Amino acid sequence: MAIPEAGTSAEIVYRADCPSRPILDQIADKWSMMVLAVLNEPRRFNEIKRRLEGVTQRVLTQTLRRLERNGMIVRRVLPTSPVGVQYSLTPLGESLREPFGRLYDWTVDNADEIQRHQMEYDRRDQS
């Protein structure tokens, strides 16, 4: 993995100006991940909302705005009546699906083991 490792391991420091910081702040949330996953083809607002069980309209709007601002999706107003809005991935957003997919696969593969650890931890230090 290419997480910054200087020549000697004694120098690994995550500096505050590391370019990954603001990016991770923007994209490292589960709704962004799920929106990108659902946008395997262009979809409309309520279509996305329906597919992301549990998301509120406010949060979905904010998530879409941020993804749009970051150049990962495109918002297109359809000349229909009533108006429709279609969201689709840009090449940039498309390229993010691969690393996100890896992470998603990992969570699914290890969900059981993680839950076992959690239960054991909570049992040990019972409050």
Add this chain to the structure above:
Amino acid sequence: MAIPEAGTSAEIVYRADCPSRPILDQIADKWSMMVLAVLNEPRRFNEIKRRLEGVTQRVLTQTLRRLERNGMIVRRVLPTSPVGVQYSLTPLGESLREPFGRLYDWTVDNADEIQRHQMEYDRRDQS
């Protein structure tokens, strides 16, 4: 990518009981990522803190607790004086570094393009 795609794309829905949900809530934050990245070898609390420029001690403690609860790191109290505490990766935590590394690489590779999009977006809809 293996994000759930049923036979027809019309059925892609992220159900609230998807096992990835609670996991992503736990791990999809930047400090968890950075802690795992820094723990390429066992390290002590203040050592980790020094390497994660900008993290407060409170947040680092919480992050470490959560990672420990999820079975990704191990906390070991060293019999020194004054006491030292050493954190190290478990195999589970180790296995998470790979997908995290992918994501990190992606952010570094695309940081510039994302910033350009942001500036353009902010310029267009100047408030």
Add this chain to the structure above:
DNA sequence: CGGAATCCAGGGCGATACTG
């Protein structure tokens, strides 16, 4: 349909002080 605006409660997080 796809939002924007408003109100409001909870908690995330920083700052600070204290401890074994």
Add this chain to the structure above:
DNA sequence: CAGTATCGCCCTGGATTCCG
């Protein structure tokens, strides 16, 4: 050294209402 404890702010996110 490696935390815990406490206070207080702000921001996130839910619920609701209104609009083009």
